[in-house]
Amino acid sequence: MASCHDVQLDSRVDHDPKRILLMGNPNVGKSVFFSQLTGLDVISSNFVGTTVTYTEGTIELNNEKYTLIDVPGTYSLEATSEAEAVAVQFVSSKPRAILCVLDATNLERNIKLGLEIQRYNVPVIYALNMVDVAKRHGLEIDIAQLSRELRAPVVPTIAVKGEGFTDLKAELAKLVSQPSASPRFVGTELDAWRRAKDIARRVRNQASEELSFLDRLGEAMLKPLPGIPIALLVILLSLGAIVGGGKALRALLLLPLVNDVLVPFFKGLFAMFIPEGILLNVLIGEYGIFVIGFEWIIALILPYVFLFYVVFSFLEDSGFLPRLSVLFDGIMRKMGVQGGSMITILLGYGCAVPAIIGSRTATTKKERIMISAAVCFAVPCISQTGALISLFAGFSPILLVLMLLMSFVIMFTVSFILGRVIKGEVDPMVIEVPNLLMPNPKAYAKKLMLRMKGFLVDAEGPMLISIVIAATLKETGLLELIAGYLEPLVSGWLGLPRDAVVALILGVVRREMAVAPLLAIEGLTALQAFVGGTVALLYLPCLSVFGILTKEFSVRFAVAIGLATTTTAFLVAGIINQVAQLLS
Amino acid sequence: MLARKPRPSSQKSFTSLYDAEDGKQYVVTSVPSVGILKSLGIMENTIIHKKMTYRLGGPVLLKVDSSEIAVGKEFAEKIIVRG
Secondary structure: OHHHHOOOOOHHHHHOOOEEEEEEOOOOOHHHHHHHHOOOOOEEEEOOOOOOEEEEEEEEEOOEEEEEEEOOOOOOOOOOOHHHHHHHHHHOOOOOEEEEEEEHHHHHHHHHHHHHHHHHOOOEEEEEEOHHHHHHOOEEEOHHHHHHHHOOOEEEOEHHHOEOHHHHHHHHHHHHHOOOOOOOOOOOHHHHHHHHHHHHHHHEEEOOOOOOHHHHHHHHOOOHHHHHHHHHHHHHHHHHHHHHHHHHHHHHHHHHHHHHHHHHHHHHHHHHHOOOOHHHHHHHOOOOHHHHHHHHHHHHHHHHHHHHHHHHHHHHHHOHHHHHHHHHHHHHHHHOOOOOHHHHHHHHOOOHHHHHHHHHHOOOHHHHHHHHHHHHHHOOOHHHHHHHHHHHHOOOHHHHHHHHHHHHHHHHHHHHHHHHHOOOOOOOOEEEEOOOOOOOHHHHHHHHHHHHHHHHHHHHHHHHHHHHHHHHHHHHOHHHHHHHHHHHHHHHHOOOOHHHHHHHHHHOOOHHHHOHHHHOOOOOOHHHHHHHHHHHHHOOOOHHHHHHHHHHOOHHHHHHHHHHHHHHHHHHHHHHHHHHHHHO | OOOOOOOOOOOOOEEEOOOOOOOEEEEEEEOOOOHHHHHOOOOOOOEEEEEEEOOOOOOEEEEEOOEEEEEOHHHHOOOEEEO
């Protein structure tokens, strides 16, 4: 608790008198409140000096603009974790008011946090969320009584359905315009627990249970049977939706758009002004910036990235992922990590950068390193998966399955070895299983938008760089020169055509670029495609990953990962090639 | 809160949460000092309902108040409960 005063306050956080905090336990639907109450101008920031991110937006009350801060969800305000320390920083920075969301289905624990918040002498209003679910679970709550016990306004809401927000906003407006005396709670966490249990007992009436289909499904999914089959089915369907949907988008919409509209337009445009020569080739030649730029980014990568986040965000908001963690914790323990890390690794199948940032939730440094390494080594990002699917499309789907199996084996091996080598412990899992629910469309859309924006901002630069490098290398003839030097490795050891060198060079910049150039090579054999795919999968993660590893860990760690992955890539792919050559 | 029985009865035996039988209610008697367990309400003298134990080294699933919480095997082995 001493740490309250150690962390430096964000100077911006310190001075804004029109700040309203949105607080509550994890999984109470806080993000739905945030998206319902704020406009489109949402900013996601890092809390100074920490790894904790929070979102802020603008809320209008009494025709005045206030800043609503979505404080990271915590179970207590004891500053025992970084997120809790940040939450403590926010409540002690004299905000105008606090909107505390309480989950009606977990009353005791939520009231406990609600009481801890009252230690800080800030006007507070409570939203009692998921009153519908509580009712179905047989819990009727006396709102007026709860309001008296907490000595603050309490508004019932059903956030996912958008119910209760008009009342909530009206109450919040009242609170900020005429701040009444803030309720005070004095006592330790244990006192808060006692008082919370007492309050919960008094305001809660048992009613009859009428579980809905989703409640029953959520319950069933926690049992190995039918939980595991359902989980596998959901994963398969998700993959199908991403891969199939991506292919369809590509064939029906994006490829025609690129090949028939964008590329011919720019070809025509540049041909009018620029004389034939290297410059024109760099712009619109076979590897021209305006040719592969559109082809790779729009037709190859975007559809898969978009659909991945469509599916992942849905699974995340529905409460599916924690159930997955519980079911597969046993297996993850064998790998050396714990069930909760499965969510982080799955996120890595979208992009390694958010996964590495997400690994902050690991409770020990050891586990963080293990997850990040596993993702860097063997988890293909969605852009690369898209490229690999296109690469193998001409051959057999068996190649894709083989590649997937290899990726699992390598992930397991890397994690297992690191678990033995790195000193320290990996904490066992402690995870709350939230109710299964249908995500709220508005909150879901906002999350999706933030993610796509993040992807475009983070990936655009490196992608353009790699495209410019590709175009320049190829069209200036420099590539031939480098290919000559790397010939023994590329053609001798790996058995790939000379042009595959482009893939190796570009793969440093972006992961899918280690595959994309292979697509352009005519007459590739199935073995060459598989070997090329293997190199790409295991190869150095992209520049952005290198950057995030440096930022989150150290340059040394980033370099070590880079060297280790590259060596593994050439070793494994080479062995596959040599063995296959011997056998045939 | 809980009146102590004058003599320890054989029925009120102490056992680790991991080994405790599924589908029954227990009173927690000792918990390792881990912040997250306390924050989730798994403290001494709390009543918890053990729903199930996952095989192959998996976690145990608990109901604490009305929320469901999964606790990994190694922690569950260190939490002592009374039947």
